[in-house]
Amino acid sequence: MRNGKDMKKRFGTLAGSLLLGSLMAGCGAEPAPEQVAGQVRQSAEAPAPSAPVLENLEFIPSQTPSAFTPGLLRARLAQGEQATQIDLTGDDGKPLALRDDGLNGDEKAGDGLFSGFGVVDLDEHRKTQERIATFQKETTEPLTVATFDDRVLVRESPLSPLPADIFAPGRIIPLPITGIARAVNPSKSLIITHPSVVGDPTRTWDPCTGTGNPNGVWTFKHLMTEMANTTAPAPFFTERWLQQWLANQTVNGRTVPARGAMATQILNAWPRLSTGELDLNRSPFKLVAIVNRADLGRGNGGPYGTSGAGELRFVFSVMTSQTCLRPYNGFLVIFEYGVPKPQCAQVKSWAQSWMALSNPLLALGSSAYNTQLQSLTQQVVLRNAAPNKPNGSAINQVRTNEIMLSSPWWEMREFRLFSTAANPRNFTVSSPAPGHLVEHVTVRTPFDMFNNSATLTNFLTANNAAILAGTHDVPLDFGATLNFLGAFPQMPTPSFIWNAPNLSTVPNGFTARHKFSLNTCTGCHAGETATQFTHVGVTGGLSPFLATGMTNMNTPYNVTDPVSGQVRSFFEIRERAQHLDSAANQSCVIRRFDRPVFFPH
Structure with missing residues (x-):
């Protein structure tokens, strides 16, 4: 040079x-x-x-x-x-x-x-150096920045300010990439489960106590009403979605069996208006978490409809007369919105607003905190926030994870707003209606029948490089195998994983198996992360995969690979926090260092 x-x-x-x-x-x-x-x-x-x-x-x-x-x-x-x-x-x-x-x-x-x-x-780049120097003075521990690749910590590099005279x-x-994870309070800016937020009486509704504001901005009613827009009245929009459990559906050529307890457990127990419509003012869905997944926007936006600002998620738990007393018999619904801010300057402003929630002077769950959080969520959930998407809604998908409707296995489903522009094979063929939530294939997860099959061994071999790089997708069909990408994946045990015979014949077979399984819905919620079915539980508790980093971002969460015996260390919260700080405080040019992510969870 x-x-x-x-x-x-x-x-x-x-x-x-x-x-x-x-x-x-x-x-x-x-x-x-x-x-x-x-x-x-x-x-x-x-x-x-x-x-x-x-x-x-x-x-x-x-x-x-x-x-x-x-x-x-x-x-x-x-x-x-x-x-x-x-x-x-x-x-x-x-x-x-x-x-x-x-x-x-x-x-x-x-x-x-x-x-x-x-x-x-360069003014901002200078300010970044000043921030680094300030954080260095506040601790005796060395300041580092971590490089992650597909959730794997690749290396840590010392973080030191550049000399002032270099700016000439x-x-x-x-x-260089700079993200100061310790600048983020994860309980305030990443995963928010504090009772004074998810139980805010002016913004949420508690079906167990019958208290709160049924029209609050963080209620199930508000989200469904805004998502429906003018497609249909919200009660009808909601019931049409839930009725899909009452009959067999066909998704990608295979049958998704009905779970008739949807009627007895939810629809029949839901209070109705004199018109016969569901009374959304008395919805059984209770908010348990608000989640900022800005990390899914890395690399100019990940897959599945995310933007450069990632996703905003709301997690609700069904609370009936039974589950209010026995919440472990659960039914979780996750609203996953693509934040409609595609330009770098917009992403940066969005990240800065989330960083502001970490201000030590702003008490978590206080009136001021909740007001600032509301200003963020409303930018995403209101109708016409994303004019180019169905219904003008920013929603990417709605996912469910439940055991309430049929014991003994947990089952996951995915729903998207149907559009005639989409590939119809991705959706159920049972009268899909434009603008309605319709059952969809479950991202990156084959049908359960292919677990432990030679077909999966062949898939790991044929897509080996992409799987190892974390960039693979699971197609509707795989070669001569039709109807490969699945729906309604089930988890019979907390140790469930995706596996395949003859892994020794697959290049880097044990690693490929782990990466493939981790990127499925069921593997991520079970054996690959040592998680018992939910990362955010029915009462808002977090799995160890998340909770470890919420307590101390530098503490690894270690999981022993159930096939190879290798111990894998995860730093999930640290990775999310570092990305948020980087997005908020670095220039658009430097954001080019973001490694694109393709994991959907």
């Missing part, structure tokens, strides 16, 4: 003719609304392609550093990565490309150093 003095000379001849001219003309435009709509529809059905992983990124400013500093960006790909171009978003919101072709600021074609002109907010024209300024 050239030194800073040489680079300063180069800018004397390049800045005027290339950099400033290209910036004034504009390097590109924001995607058109119809383009965004197409991307949303596509990502709702399959994982997005992954961008190449970067090893490092640096910037050489051509003028005095400021909030909008033009200059030369340079990057190297991580080992094993390949690309002809590295696409970035500048801090002016414009797309830019780094190339290794010897043109437009690139020093030498084919040397592995990709270059291109763009704008970086012509100097090479590193742009």
Whole structure:
């Protein structure tokens, strides 16, 4: 690499003719609304392609550093990565490309150093260094930043502030990923289960005590009413969804058996209006958690309809006259919304608002805290928050996890708003209605019949590289095997896993098996994470997979692989916290270090 003095000379001849001219003309435009709509529809059905992983990124400013500093960006790909171009978003919101072709600021074609002109907010980068220094002074423990790849902690790197004098024209300024996990209070900004929040009498309804506000902004009624929009009255919209358990459904060519206890346990016990409609003011659904999954937005948005801001989730538990007394006989419903903020500046503002909830001066569950949280949730759940999605709703999917309707096994189901633009094989064929919640295939989870089968061994072999990289998907059909992607996965025991015979014939077979199983709904909720069916329980309690990090983010949650015996360490909450801090406090350029994620849970 050239030194800073040489680079300063180069800018004397390049800045005027290339950099400033290209910036004034504009390097590109924001995607058109119809383009965004197409991307949303596509990502709702399959994982997005992954961008190449970067090893490092640096910037050489051509003028005095400021909030909008033009200059030369340079990057190297991580080992094993390949690309002809590295696409970035500048801090002016414009797309830019780094190339290794010897043109437009690139020093030498084919040397592995990709270059291109763009704008970086160096004022913010300086503030990041000040934050690092402040946190260093507050603790005697070394400050580090962790690199995660598909939930695996790859490495930890020391986190030290850059020297102040490096911020000058012509100097090479590193742009490393920075996320300070300890800046986040996970109970306030990631997984919120505090009784004063989920039991706020002005915003929630408690069916066990018959108290609260049935029209509150965090009630089941409010979410269903906004989701239905003008498609149907909310009581009808709700009942049509629940009635799908009363009859056999056909999803991807196979039968999903009815669970008739939906009538006796829920629908028949639900109070009705004089018109015969469900009385949503007396819904049996009690809020137990509000969850910020900003981490699902890494890498410009993950699969299944998420945006760069990830998902916002609400977890409800069915509370009837029986389950109020015996809540372990559970029925959980999870509303999973794609946060409708696709642009980097929007994502950043969203993350900053969640970080603000971690302010030590803001008491969890206080009136001020709940008001700030409400301002966030309403941006996502209100009708027409996502105009290009069905019903204008930002909902990605509604998932259920229950044992209430049929003992002795827990069963999971997934529902999405039906659109005629979607592949009908993903939905039940039993009279799907546009704009209604319709049973859908269960993401990344084959039909249970394929567990411990040669077909699964073949799948692990054929998709080995993608599974190991965490980028695989489970298709509707696999080769000559039709109707492979499943629905209604069941968990007979807490130790349930997905397994396959002859793993020794599969490249990295034990790891491939684990990664595949972990990314299924049932494997994630059972043996792969040593979890007893629920990560957020029917009364709001958290599984050890989550609770360990909520107590101390640096404490590993260790799980012994049930097949290989390998001990795997998870730092789930630390990873989520680090990402939130990074999204809130780093520039759009540096966010390019985010490794895309494709896990749906």
